[in-house]
Amino acid sequence: MATASTIFSDCSSSTTARLVPLSRIRNGILQFRQSVSVGWKPKNPSLNFISTHGRSSSSIVTVAMATEPSATVIDGKSVAKKIRDEIRSEISRMKDATGIVPGLAVILVGDRKDSATYVRNKKRACEAVGITSYEVHLPENSTEEEVLNSISGFNDDPSVHGILVQLPLPPHMNEETILNEVSIKKDVDGFHPLNIGRLAMRGREPLFVPCTPKGCIELLHRYGIEIKGKRAVVIGRSNIVGMPAALLLQREDATITIVHSRTKHPEEITSQADIIISAVGQPNMVRGSWIKPGAVIIDVGINPIEDAQSPRGYRLVGDVCYEEACKVASAITPVPGGVGPMTIAMLLSNTLVSAKRAHNFE
């Protein structure tokens, strides 16, 4: 396993970090609606020697790194690749035995560039593992009925095992109405309230688990990190990441706390956690002082912040201040290359699971 190094040259305070103007609510990451009360109180100043507002000289960093502990980097990119390889071979086995290939349908409405990129990436990932992908692209001014009709067609199509409606939808559409139309048997996003209800209930099994939180837990499993009996704090309570992540951790017998925008002194809570999953879309919000030494950090945030030295003018950072966290935590996901690649891998996995279930193939 790799160990973390100081990838970024600074770690902006969350109160001064500037989001790139084009930043908006991203797929899977909701912004806090209100600013979180951020108490920047270094509990162990020796761990926070790097200036929080300026930049440290590289020599100081080098000296520090020689004496500081450094976290295991949870390499989502390579885990996701391994999972995709496993899926590819399972699909091949299924095709040989039954002649059937899993199919994933994506419905895209409107012309958002980021959505188009996500859809393109999903299609490519499908092709790479042998899943047939279907796409309907409807214009921005489509009616809700047209979207519902597309979903209904895929619901009835036996070659489609998963249906994905790319969010966000245009503002004139009711997201709830549209998502509810997806057959629960093809709800590979796992967003149907019946799936969420089963996820919340003991003794019930959801047909599908939402992809990003499933990816977080899969990373913990693949790195042999114990969940049972641990204190886990989830930061963010979105329907698509925070809440289902908390439910998943609880199903594995963690004691969960959900921190959100109305939580006072979140750092007092996070600093008790053995496992932190952060999914709020606040760059570098979780500081070194928020983290218990030895904790495991799963950072779902992907936040662009200004960076004049980058050719693109920005770079991506997580919700967690990586260069501080990697000195306190025992393991941490980087951004990018941590949770990000896991989401699509879990979508492929859910589609395979659905096809196996539909055709009773084990």
Place this chain on the structure above:
Amino acid sequence: MATASTIFSDCSSSTTARLVPLSRIRNGILQFRQSVSVGWKPKNPSLNFISTHGRSSSSIVTVAMATEPSATVIDGKSVAKKIRDEIRSEISRMKDATGIVPGLAVILVGDRKDSATYVRNKKRACEAVGITSYEVHLPENSTEEEVLNSISGFNDDPSVHGILVQLPLPPHMNEETILNEVSIKKDVDGFHPLNIGRLAMRGREPLFVPCTPKGCIELLHRYGIEIKGKRAVVIGRSNIVGMPAALLLQREDATITIVHSRTKHPEEITSQADIIISAVGQPNMVRGSWIKPGAVIIDVGINPIEDAQSPRGYRLVGDVCYEEACKVASAITPVPGGVGPMTIAMLLSNTLVSAKRAHNFE
């Protein structure tokens, strides 16, 4: 408002408290599957002057009570009566305007005495507020299909607005299959996974909220106890109390932690809580030292423990050691007379809500 006095003469240690042999899993209260690690460490010995294993002389108690702070007693019995009065007048208004009266159907299978008592109490409570009650009593050896047929009949009957299957069912029946048959529009227990899913999701509204947790929150509301921004700990993660109680608190912007049988050092977590809801069925488990001074305690547990001085040979105590807690907490529900009476009041409320919705009456 009344203030607490030392109702019980002692507070048995949870490790020494003896459950009455007939005690079993009660309606709404699940026992912990494993014993919780109980660290009885008085943090403020002056608050715990009463012997925990022996009995204090009444003179000491009297002296102590003159100097100790004493919590507001959250009087569930009188709140429930007030709610039943409100429901009665609403039903009368509805009947006058539409001629329609809400109806609640109860399905009882087998001959458990406790179940028969619960059903009888529910029928009486219905009659008292003007809800028509319907009952099907099936023998213990009925088939699952017979139960499903009864439910199906009530699903189709427009005079029935709520359907309640008395739990537990005989062991040869699949509870999930049977509960799933209840129309979500008549699921006044709120146990359907679709209702639980909507409860868990932001921006979604369940048609019904489970009665006992709804009763807990109603008590907080009626006593003007703020939830938003507070730390809340729910002890117990059952589908019918703990988990939905936590979801309800989170919907009102509390920061929730769910403590359960696999939680290590639960007392460290509960002692940070502004609000504690306990629903585990462990007599006197939550000691004074587990509670932050000024916290609010909602005790869902109803546990019979041996008491030679009682004519029945036992008395009922909560999950919380009342005589210790009432000196630390700012407000507390007694057992009995706290949450207990609220459950049926909320069932009547859910039935009224259902009838209003079915007939579009506001």
